[in-house]
Amino acid sequence: MLPQVGKEFLVRIRSSCRPLFEGRYLLPTNILTGGVTLGLADILEQTRETHKEPDAVREWSRTGRMFVLGCAISPLIHYWYTWLDRFYVGKTLTIVGKKIMADQLIGTPVTGMCYFLGMSLIEGHTVSEGWEEYTNKFGEYYKMDWCVWPLAQMINFFFLSPKFRVLYINFVSLGWDTYFSYIKHRVSQFKV
Template identity: 40%
Template sequence: MASRRLLKYLRYYSSRVPGKAVFREGWNNAFGKHLLFTNTWTSGVLMIGGDIMEQEIEYQRGVISKRYDWSRVGRMFLTGLLFGPLHHYFYGWMDRVLPKRNMGSVTKKILLDQFIMSPACIACFIYSMGALERKPLKSSTDELKDKFAEVYLVDWCIWPPTQFINFYFLPVKYQVLYINAVTMVYNVFLSYIKHRDMTPVAAPISSDVIPQ
């Protein structure tokens, strides 16, 4: 009797809330009332993806002896979480002040992104990683001075064409997700720049090689 009642309930709810409707509702919530949460967590998770790819490259090149440094991954994740709200509010603000999708508005958005958001993100990355690594503030400032020009130059090569697609074609609610997806690949470069000062691991000496 109980099993028959349970089966009846399952049939009722499966007919009332089909799978596509559940998926659609979840998607709308993720990119609607929970958009800040979505932008924040996708930023952190995709930052992890970029750093893991870079660590694999470093491992294959012999720069690191341990395949994955999970404490480093954790620091990259926490730093990525900071970028989510930063992008969320900045792109929302730009869409309010420049709502049109024409060449003039898109060009202005790209310039605002390059002259305001890009330097802010570079500084945020360096200082937040330095804080998580417990480095003195002066050390992070010196690192920013040393690496800023190089990172900013690469920014100008990657982000203007990327942002043209973003600002011209995509609804604002998907813009941060798109940026996060591109950033996962860009984070390989960021992680390389951040950690390239590590001393390469010495290659082991083969046992059949006798020093002269």
């Protein structure tokens, strides 16, 4: 059991954070958490890389680019889930299945395309170079996506309030974005 002071502290934190997930603050909250998640995932991936190869140098500019891209992609994700919840109303197995299929067949390819094209542009490469990288890595990341996201989205669509969808996705994405950072930066033909 928590002492009374601890309970009061948790209640204050909860009430002070509540506005971040309502109304006009929801989109900025989703944008910031998306950027932080992608940046943190890159820090985790670079930590793994430097542990594997002690001569490797941590690139903070790479982490910064990942943060910027996370902030840039987050509105797309925010509005995608808003649209899914308006178009497919309810929590029946059929509705949740339709949301998951739409997310896998439309959301995943579009988000991946935005990721690879966005990173290519931020790194100073052309759109065609980003497109080539996307098409080369699409099959690998799309197969992995099917292993992770359908179950995660089932939990998301069945149990969570729509205002917490992107926050939950960002939480699950910490592992997924670490994989994205790995697939993007491993022995890449695009060096910064």
